[in-house]
Amino acid sequence: CFSRSRDFVNSLTHEGESACYLAAQRGHLAVVRLLLKAHADINQLTNDLSCPLYAAVDNGHEDVVKLLVGKGAEVNRTHTSSCWTCLHQAVYKGHSDMVRVLAQFCNLEALDDHKITALFVAAQYGQSECLEILIKAGANVNTQAADLATPLLIASQEGHQACVDLLLDHGADPNVSCSQEWPQFPIHAAAQFGHISILRRLIDVTDRVCDQSDGMVSPLYTAVHSDQTGSVELLLKEGYSPDAQECITNLGFYSPLSVALFNATSKPVSESLKLLLAAGASLSSEEWTYALATDTTDLLELILEHRWIPRPETLTTNYSASHRQGKLLFKLQE
Template identity: 75%
Template sequence: MDFTECYGDTVSSVAVAARSGCRKRVRRLMKRGFSADCRDNRGWNALHEAAAAGSEECVQEILSAARGSPRGCAADVNSVTHGGESACYLAAQRGHLAVLRLLLKAHANINQLTHDLSCPLYAAVDGGHKQVVELLVSQGAEVDRTHTACCWTCLHQSVYKGHSEIVRILVDVCNLEALDDHKISPVFVAAQYGQQQCLEILVNAGASVSAQAADLATPLLIASQEGHQACVDFLLDHGADPNLACSREWPQLPIHAAAEFGHIGVLRRLIAVTDRVCDRGDGMVSPLYLAVYSHQSKSVEMLLKEGYSPDAQVRSRILGGRSPLSLALSRTSIDPCSESVRLLVAAGATLSEEDWIHALANVKTDLLQLILEHRWIPRQETLTRDCPVPTHHGKSVLKLQELRELLCVALNQVHFAVCWLPLLLKAGLEPSLLLQPRMLEQADSEVLNYLLEFVNWSNLSLPLKHILDGRRAEKTWEPRPHLDSIPCLSHICRLQVRSVLGPDLLMRTNVVQQLPVPAPLHVFLQFRDIPEATDTHSPPS
């Protein structure tokens, strides 16, 4: 405990005089028989007070008196407080150079440790007292002893505090690769706390830029994590390896740290020098996962812009994500259309069954609209062969597997069809793909009517007609009046136009405006005259 208040009933008169720097009063009191060795409740005596106050004259007076005492000077000059602090330590801690010279001349123990394992040199380093450090080093102070609970050396502490001039002194006499209890070197400390000047001094003196800590973290990793751009640049320029694995648990690289913490400048530099095997390599983890996990959309944007795959590794064992998009959706359940999700969808991220569930099993259609904004639904014939087209009208085309999973999820989420059905049909999905028993058995009456408007309802297969007949008998489906009749010729014609042009082009482009037909027919040909189904039964939440 640090007692800093003067307690009158325990502090000696000599100590009070020494604290005030009054040499004459100190001398007068000692001649009258007052002791300089009397201690207060901190264990401080007059010499401690004089040394801490930087009173050269009082120290000299007390030491002169001690030389005449039977015990001799050495016993007094090395006496310690209850915290183990000697007068030498207190003078060094406060930067009192002249006092320190007197104490060393009186044979003060230059390496005496306090109870918390500090020493005069460590205290001077911590306080940034350059001249005191120079004196102690020149007088043979131990420079590589470990101090504090974490076993830092004086070099560690000088770097941490950013005392570059003291670092210049110590690099000539200290072990540059000294390690603390976590095997952290002074270079690591400089990189961690952004002490660029200290880092340069250490490396130029020969310290290693790639020394790994106990957990395999490197100076480059920690500088990237903390966003110290100048330190990152210096380390890379001096041989730090950006592809050295920095974790025992997974192949973590500095680029992962930069992406996770959103340090864009650092990330840009690391992208240029990091092996791209981390993006798609087996057993690796794309930095995109870390950027998504920590909601660093700027990192996501930069990685995608620089060519990192929006799909990365499938089912990464780190963070539990099936893909970056699945991870992004799981991290933003309240707002599925987060910026990271938008970026990944726009970049053509592969949509899994899990992703389609997020889009379709919801009364909110924001995510589905986002997907359809950037993805093109292929024509029905692509279901029979896997011949992906990279882009269509500037949009990525849904792959065969993506389309199959879309249909599978849609048919399993019929209760939400009132939300997703109009969007999919207007985006060019072939409606016949949804004419499945599950759809006809479970769809709401109005949803079913809306779907039938996009097909030739008179040509349904017998099994499907039986389902409709059953629902009509059970009064769970009330068809619109014209659905009981044979489709009119105009409807048959527009179905034929849709078939020839393709539902994707008809519904999503201006191709209908180019047809040699009157403008009022454009709405009819694009099925925009059909009223959407109303939400008569709210989908389950």
């Protein structure tokens, strides 16, 4: 009789949902407590790999979460096709009080299928309160995802100022390379997406080795490529060289100015191009040749405001088509 009763209380719907799961999903605390007393399986998985605890977390039922955790529910099991834990989901939903409870029991460094931790999720979605809780609980602020992105990079990309400040104030390293394809730092993401206040903060803490050093990439490249005028202006004002470094290997371009000219196919004279020329960017023979060969005079007139035309023998007629028509070799954040 006892066995039949247990089988009955753990019977499932066609979706694999138990009575305990449905009660937890809807926040029926008294029902969940009664079912557990009747020996309901607290960790029963549904067909889509959810469970009572995950359902309670997802729907924000903090009292049910506390009950289930207190009764020994598995807190570190992965759920859904993305392999998120309950902590990942609580952070994503911004349930800060729930995160505070789960952080006492969960593995703070549990990874999803992209090797992303709950702290990374907090930085990505701007959940600053959850981020602070996880930091204080001891979560690693310099964790890296499968593609080497860091929480600081993703927060800088998404424009979450509060998260950027929290991370930097608690030891996040702004000089960790965050890409397998090129030496990308958080400052590149902030420059690319035009998050000026974040960019200003990162300029102060980012090693200037990325400005002109060989093998590195100036953030001017990403700012110019996205025509983020504010970013270009701030970087130049803070002393970043308008010529940067040659980045043929990493990016496929000689200078930020060549990127601006590459973008000129859709907009002959961009604001970024104007700023670079005004800041004293050097023109190579290829760039002079391109300016002289264009159908419109806007570009040449702009250049002549800042430069003299060089002697004819210094110009080359062997203008590289790949310089103007080649695609970027680096992967920008999406």
